[in-house]
Amino acid sequence: MDKTSKKQLALVIDLNVCVGCHACVTSCKQWNTSGWAGPLTDVNPYGENPSGTFFNRVQTFEVGTYPKTDLIHFPKSCLHCEDAPCVPVCPTGASFKREEDGIVLVNYDKCIGCKYCSWSCPYGAREFDEGQKVMKKCTLCVDRIYDEKLPEQERLPACVMACPTSARVFGDINDSDSQVSQRIREHGGFQLMPEWGTKPSNHYLPRRKTVVTIQPEQLVRSDNPLKIEGELSVPGKDDRSLDDYTSW
Amino acid sequence: MRPAFSVIFLTTLIGAGQGMFIALFSGRVFAYMTGVELLDSNWFYGVGSGCALLFMGAGLFASFFHLTHPSRGIYAWQRWRSSWLSREVILLPMVIGLMAISAMSHYFRWDNFFLEFSGMDLTWILSGVTVLLCIFLFIATGMIYASVRFFQEWASPFTVINFLLMGLASGYTLAAVFAHTGFGRGYSLGEFLLYSALFFTILAWASRSWSLARNRRIQPTSSLQSAIGVHHGTIRQLTRGFTASSFNIKEFFHGRAPTTIIWVQRLFIILSFILPFTLLLVGSWLNIIPVIHSAFGVQMLGLFLERWYFFAQAKHPQNLYYQNVA
Amino acid sequence: MEDPTKQSDGDKGRVEVKNTTCYMCACRCGIRVTLRDGDVRYIEGNPNHPLNQGVLCAKGSSGIMKQYSPGRLTQPLKRIKGAMRGDGKFEAISWDEALGIMEQRLGGIRKSDPKKFAMYTGRDQMQALTGMFARQFGTPNYAAHGGFCSVNMAAGMIYTIGGSFWEFGGPDLERAKMFIMIGTAEDHHSNPMKKALGEFKRQGGHFVAINPVRTGYAAIADQWVPIRPGTDGALLLAIIHEIIRLGLYDRSFLTSYTNAADLVNLDEKSDIFGMFVRSELNKDDDPDSCFDNENKYWWDSIANKAVAQRAPGAKPRLMGDYTLEDGTPVKPAFQMLKDRVKEFTPQWAEGVTGIPTKVICDLAHTMGVTARDQKIELPIQWTDVWGKEHDTITGNPVAFHAMRGLAAHSNGFHSIRALSILMTILGTIDRPGGFRHKAPFPRPIPPCAKGPKGPEDVRPGEPLNAMPLGWPTNPDDLFVDDDGEAYRLDKGFSWEYPLSVHGLMHNAISNAWRGDPYPIDTLLLFMSNMAWNSTMNTGKVREMLRDKDDNGEYKIPFIIVCDAFQSETTAFADLVLPDTTYLERHDVMSMLDRPISEFDGPVDSIRVPVLPPTGNSRPFQDVLIEMGARLGLPAFVDENGAAKYQDYPDFISNYETEPGSGIGFLAGWRGSSGEKFMKGAPNTRQWEMYEKNDCFYHYKLPPSYQYMRNWNQGYLQWARHHGLIREAKSINLHIYSEVLQSFRLAAQGKGPSKRRPPERLKERVETFFDPLPFYYEPLETQLINAREYPLSAITQRPMAMYHSWDSQNAWLRQIHTQNYLFVNPQVGRSVGFDDGDWIWVESPWGKVKCQSRFSEAVEPGTVWTWNAIGKASGAWGLDGKANESKRGFLLNHLISEELPNHQSGATVSNSDPITGQAAWFDLRVKIYKAEEGEESCEPNYPTLDHFPGMKKWGNKLRAYFAGQN
Numbered sequence A: 001m002d003k004t005s006k007k008q009l010a011l012v013i014d015l016n017v018c019v020g021c022h023a024c025v026t027s028c029k030q031w032n033t034s035g036w037a038g039p040l041t042d043v044n045p046y047g048e049n050p051s052g053t054f055f056n057r058v059q060t061f062e063v064g065t066y067p068k069t070d071l072i073h074f075p076k077s078c079l080h081c082e083d084a085p086c087v088p089v090c091p092t093g094a095s096f097k098r099e100e101d102g103i104v105l106v107n108y109d110k111c112i113g114c115k116y117c118s119w120s121c122p123y124g125a126r127e128f129d130e131g132q133k134v135m136k137k138c139t140l141c142v143d144r145i146y147d148e149k150l151p152e153q154e155r156l157p158a159c160v161m162a163c164p165t166s167a168r169v170f171g172d173i174n175d176s177d178s179q180v181s182q183r184i185r186e187h188g189g190f191q192l193m194p195e196w197g198t199k200p201s202n203h204y205l206p207r208r209k210t211v212v213t214i215q216p217e218q219l220v221r222s223d224n225p226l227k228i229e230g231e232l233s234v235p236g237k238d239d240r241s242l243d244d245y246t247s248w
Numbered sequence B: 001m002r003p004a005f006s007v008i009f010l011t012t013l014i015g016a017g018q019g020m021f022i023a024l025f026s027g028r029v030f031a032y033m034t035g036v037e038l039l040d041s042n043w044f045y046g047v048g049s050g051c052a053l054l055f056m057g058a059g060l061f062a063s064f065f066h067l068t069h070p071s072r073g074i075y076a077w078q079r080w081r082s083s084w085l086s087r088e089v090i091l092l093p094m095v096i097g098l099m100a101i102s103a104m105s106h107y108f109r110w111d112n113f114f115l116e117f118s119g120m121d122l123t124w125i126l127s128g129v130t131v132l133l134c135i136f137l138f139i140a141t142g143m144i145y146a147s148v149r150f151f152q153e154w155a156s157p158f159t160v161i162n163f164l165l166m167g168l169a170s171g172y173t174l175a176a177v178f179a180h181t182g183f184g185r186g187y188s189l190g191e192f193l194l195y196s197a198l199f200f201t202i203l204a205w206a207s208r209s210w211s212l213a214r215n216r217r218i219q220p221t222s223s224l225q226s227a228i229g230v231h232h233g234t235i236r237q238l239t240r241g242f243t244a245s246s247f248n249i250k251e252f253f254h255g256r257a258p259t260t261i262i263w264v265q266r267l268f269i270i271l272s273f274i275l276p277f278t279l280l281l282v283g284s285w286l287n288i289i290p291v292i293h294s295a296f297g298v299q300m301l302g303l304f305l306e307r308w309y310f311f312a313q314a315k316h317p318q319n320l321y322y323q324n325v326a
Numbered sequence C: 001m002e003d004p005t006k007q008s009d010g011d012k013g014r015v016e017v018k019n020t021t022c023y024m025c026a027c028r029c030g031i032r033v034t035l036r037d038g039d040v041r042y043i044e045g046n047p048n049h050p051l052n053q054g055v056l057c058a059k060g061s062s063g064i065m066k067q068y069s070p071g072r073l074t075q076p077l078k079r080i081k082g083a084m085r086g087d088g089k090f091e092a093i094s095w096d097e098a099l100g101i102m103e104q105r106l107g108g109i110r111k112s113d114p115k116k117f118a119m120y121t122g123r124d125q126m127q128a129l130t131g132m133f134a135r136q137f138g139t140p141n142y143a144a145h146g147g148f149c150s151v152n153m154a155a156g157m158i159y160t161i162g163g164s165f166w167e168f169g170g171p172d173l174e175r176a177k178m179f180i181m182i183g184t185a186e187d188h189h190s191n192p193m194k195k196a197l198g199e200f201k202r203q204g205g206h207f208v209a210i211n212p213v214r215t216g217y218a219a220i221a222d223q224w225v226p227i228r229p230g231t232d233g234a235l236l237l238a239i240i241h242e243i244i245r246l247g248l249y250d251r252s253f254l255t256s257y258t259n260a261a262d263l264v265n266l267d268e269k270s271d272i273f274g275m276f277v278r279s280e281l282n283k284d285d286d287p288d289s290c291f292d293n294e295n296k297y298w299w300d301s302i303a304n305k306a307v308a309q310r311a312p313g314a315k316p317r318l319m320g321d322y323t324l325e326d327g328t329p330v331k332p333a334f335q336m337l338k339d340r341v342k343e344f345t346p347q348w349a350e351g352v353t354g355i356p357t358k359v360i361c362d363l364a365h366t367m368g369v370t371a372r373d374q375k376i377e378l379p380i381q382w383t384d385v386w387g388k389e390h391d392t393i394t395g396n397p398v399a400f401h402a403m404r405g406l407a408a409h410s411n412g413f414h415s416i417r418a419l420s421i422l423m424t425i426l427g428t429i430d431r432p433g434g435f436r437h438k439a440p441f442p443r444p445i446p447p448c449a450k451g452p453k454g455p456e457d458v459r460p461g462e463p464l465n466a467m468p469l470g471w472p473t474n475p476d477d478l479f480v481d482d483d484g485e486a487y488r489l490d491k492g493f494s495w496e497y498p499l500s501v502h503g504l505m506h507n508a509i510s511n512a513w514r515g516d517p518y519p520i521d522t523l524l525l526f527m528s529n530m531a532w533n534s535t536m537n538t539g540k541v542r543e544m545l546r547d548k549d550d551n552g553e554y555k556i557p558f559i560i561v562c563d564a565f566q567s568e569t570t571a572f573a574d575l576v577l578p579d580t581t582y583l584e585r586h587d588v589m590s591m592l593d594r595p596i597s598e599f600d601g602p603v604d605s606i607r608v609p610v611l612p613p614t615g616n617s618r619p620f621q622d623v624l625i626e627m628g629a630r631l632g633l634p635a636f637v638d639e640n641g642a643a644k645y646q647d648y649p650d651f652i653s654n655y656e657t658e659p660g661s662g663i664g665f666l667a668g669w670r671g672s673s674g675e676k677f678m679k680g681a682p683n684t685r686q687w688e689m690y691e692k693n694d695c696f697y698h699y700k701l702p703p704s705y706q707y708m709r710n711w712n713q714g715y716l717q718w719a720r721h722h723g724l725i726r727e728a729k730s731i732n733l734h735i736y737s738e739v740l741q742s743f744r745l746a747a748q749g750k751g752p753s754k755r756r757p758p759e760r761l762k763e764r765v766e767t768f769f770d771p772l773p774f775y776y777e778p779l780e781t782q783l784i785n786a787r788e789y790p791l792s793a794i795t796q797r798p799m800a801m802y803h804s805w806d807s808q809n810a811w812l813r814q815i816h817t818q819n820y821l822f823v824n825p826q827v828g829r830s831v832g833f834d835d836g837d838w839i840w841v842e843s844p845w846g847k848v849k850c851q852s853r854f855s856e857a858v859e860p861g862t863v864w865t866w867n868a869i870g871k872a873s874g875a876w877g878l879d880g881k882a883n884e885s886k887r888g889f890l891l892n893h894l895i896s897e898e899l900p901n902h903q904s905g906a907t908v909s910n911s912d913p914i915t916g917q918a919a920w921f922d923l924r925v926k927i928y929k930a931e932e933g934e935e936s937c938e939p940n941y942p943t944l945d946h947f948p949g950m951k952k953w954g955n956k957l958r959a960y961f962a963g964q965n
Ligand SMILES: Nc1nc2c(c(=O)[nH]1)N[C@H]1C(S)=C(S)[C@@H](COP(=O)(O)OP(=O)(O)OC[C@H]3O[C@@H](n4cnc5c(=O)[nH]c(N)nc54)[C@H](O)[C@@H]3O)O[C@H]1N2
Pocket: C121, C122, C123, C145, C148, C149, C150, C526, C527, C528, C529, C530, C533, C534, C535, C562, C563, C564, C565, C566, C567, C568, C579, C580, C581, C582, C620, C795, C796, C802, C803, C804, C805, C867, C868, C891, C892, C920
């Protein structure tokens, strides 16, 4: 295997169908809070100004002005950058990128809580856990995808399993035959903030619009039912034409 | 950014400590070259270094408040190749250790012992190495910030230069103040330190002002367009996706009014540079020692504010994703 | 940390996995719950379930936090003597005592005057049981949430096409080419709709959203058509106008399957003016049939005379006006429609809706041309009810979906009739790519069930003579006294709202408080937050609940609330019954109720307990069944008066609608060994068999029975055979509604029925019971100074919250801790405030203070907010200072439950005049900047204390980890 074809697991998120339902937010929370990466602590869970650790958030952006407003629902979790700036800066090696599949993880046992990695993530994808006092982030559900106890078709991230519109697809973006690569190729997949050279592995697919234009001819047809009702006048035999008035 | 007090104290205090140590060393060189005699040079350098050490220790202490698991700092050597923070974590105890040895070597007069033993005053080498490491530490501390390219306000050589110059300014001021207590007083070493303090304060002022001017001109590299990959002139976040709070909001927003920021900026220029400069100058002209002494306190206050401002003013591209709530 | 790839989550702790059905909302997806050491480890979608096919929504994924919420009620509670209602001061009591109190109270009422017991249920899914309990008890004062929810959608469509959106049918997005979604934010079919939309978009379908606001689903629409609230009727009529004008309707569908060609009597002197001309009944027709008999006339274009409907070889006219031999002037119903929409031009509609004429015309053209030119032909043979065989099934692939944006207006019924008619003239009913029914629909128009008709149907000590709710066909089916006045507490089925087929529970409290039409004794509320978000005029209704008469007695003497959580309403109870959660109980999604059927056939499902009940909570079904037995209600006791059923599961297995009918709550695995379906003897192992099949039963109809079911001989006979329907006869679509005309005739002093509306309501009935749809301004807008209140204020469902009940959920509340009023920036600036400012929102009935948020995705005449985020302080187990109560607000404070005094009376509900559907979205407001001051919402209520038995959450942190709690 050459370098570029090294396995890199990632999500591809289709903004064309994401309805902003937040299923990926809470399915992630429930899987991970009791999973390998958990717990995901909530602060003031029933009080004033609660906050909590979530690995995935769904945001909303308005594009354009009324009435030409587009509304984009925008899910965002760690993008598992190929050139992850959050990793080399971590002083303890708590943050690391797995050689075998490119997943960026945090080893909580080594984290000193300096938050430096979060400063080095331009995407705001890391969240500090107030309970365990360590940095956390999306794990690509690394504790699901290799779990041989799970049936094969369920070895997928929790958010991918839950997403009702199938806006989330999981796979190896360096395998050009994978579904994710295919989607990126065919639907113009793009990366966030390419200007930083982080090479995010997660890709996004843009909105696509289906436009229908009706030609005026399509509106009148020979089988128009108005004819049967006698409502579409068909010119009578004796109706005059130019021939009645002139010649060439 | 939300300025963390632990980091403000850490960076300003160790800056002053390192600066002080460098100042003392340069004073020693100055004294050596000019043949200035000190009443009790061992006491002066010993206690002086101890004083620098105190600041280093206070800084280290402050840093513990910043870390949630400081004991895991022992892993910090692991990324010395890539992480400036790792380098700082390695350097800081080294500097502290060397400073302590240096201080002791003066205080307990190991110079004679060294001289007898090796025919060389090894305290020169010891302090020299410490000074070198202090400079590395300045660089490491500065680079922690300067290397985060996402903070465009920080990602410039200015950050390192400013850290260095402000550390030196406060260090020399502290050294000058120290020299103007009973012992160094009246000697031209005191003048040397004081004028150096003036020099570095001016230099730091110039450099910091330069960086402020630079930062005013910054064009953010990222935009909402690149953040969400939609190319349109008008994009606005309607909601960050939750009305509760989160780490990304607490860590990357200072939550203060823009006017506060402006005032802090004006204040820190005055307190860190203009006022201490004036106090040192006036104090020395009129030979009013308490005025000289007050310069250090004022300057430290100013530098705390400067550091607060340094953090508060830094804008992170992640904020593009956390602008609005609904 | 251990290597995450070298461990298995399943190895940690004692793992159990169980299938059941979600009830974080009414969609009812199949779920698989994994437990670790007895705690819920995670909940996932059941991939085998027909509804959600493995996916799960934000709420469904947060079930854990519902289960372990400190808002849970765990003890039966009795109001402390001397404590004021609403203050939430309770003592814990035993179930024995609670049931004893109920038995004594209800027993007494039943013996004297059963209608003094009123029972209303909110977002439950067990109306078959609660309705049956009410009937057995003998009270007509029963309703479920439909009246304040979307009865307009149910009635408007069922009275037109014999089926409806909501839970009874929907758009066939798998095959549609164009999809128009009107006034829908989330709806009941949450996950299936999202799944289908995702697929539809991926297939390149053309998706249009008509909505004043662009959110969720509308966000991914190819075209957003912002519309002024309450004006969809105008838009739809204009589209019909344009489609008829251009001949883009499906003529053959109209003549074959609708009453478009049927001749209407237009002899103004006739007693049956406006009814269809009818012949004697055919010999095999039953005069008492609830089906619309086919004894009408067509105008045959060949013979040029009236001929019997469906006369062989006849070629009916859809247009023109004709005179019968006896001189009666007649017109085909379609001509009536054409006449009707003549004035409703796109240009006219632009002025009403704010949608440019061109957009309206383009919409009409795209619908018409897509329906006509992109026809689908499925090679499926079927036979129609008249015996004609067809080789194919045709579909015109234009699909619609609409919900409360249409329904929750006082002109909603007619807008929805207009929509149903539009769908009909495009030829899309129960056809591929269009609208498709779900069993047990289609039903005859209207369905056969009828309610009580007069005071004589309510008798002490006896069950009610009929189902408490029914489907009136004409004024004889109303439930009124001799003066023509209401006999139900909510005034349903009276001349005020004759077709209020789901009741009007939104008026029950006000009426009970006023003693109008009569005072009641006991009010039971189940799963409904009637002191907060499901009530209009919330502030005053809360006062009514605690108001006392001159003797110091509460005007509503006794209130029982059954809830699983500390809702705002529980504070007003005299007796609180703590229910179990969906993970702790048995439930059925029954064919007798609202099953979860699919287009391809009936589906019903169950819930089984995954966890033991928390504390002393108890399933309400068990309570009802025990209470039924204690009160000796016939259905619940045997010949000796002893309890017939041990508990709810036992009841479900053994109950039959009539002894030996073979029809019960569950359709699957009937017959003594589970060999039968739909109909068959009770099966003691039925629950077990459901469980084995992932908790659902799905009967797939053969393809030839899956379409055209209104006229599909095979399907109708199958449905008749299995007891789904009374007769296997055609269900032709009602473009022209004789049912409505029969009420109008009565108001005009004519018609077959002898019943007449009271004088004050004559004009109202005459106006609104128009057999053809028309547009009118929402009622409240007509009665207030609309200029002073220039904006429409509406709510919509957030996808991550279910009504009021998810603020107790630690995860979901973080998504919506506070709500804002969304305002178009132009409007905000013109009024003088900025994004994020605190503002007052004022209607003629009150004002609330809230925080604004500018949005470009809202039509400038509209302001909106997420529904039911604002909470009363201290409710739901939340801290008194929780953002929900300090910064969140409830729009309901501004909505009046009654219209201003006018000709029809001073207490007429703020509802649709036909169905009594609550007109939530008719609200008009003005907005202005709030004075500088505290940033907090208004009004505010005193903080509720925790009730006995509730866990107090004292910790600052919650780090949920299954197996460690
Ligand atoms: N302004 C405005 N108001 C509206 C609407 C709107 O659009 N705008 N929509 C209206 C509509 S359509 C509806 S349907 C109503 C809904 O209004 P409600 O029917 O009042 O629905 P909820 O607020 O969900 O309250 C239901 C109650 O059920 C309780 N509950 C939850 N689970 C269980 C359980 O398992 N057992 C029991 N016994 N109780 C349980 C909850 O705690 C809650 O107190 O709101 C209406 N109100």
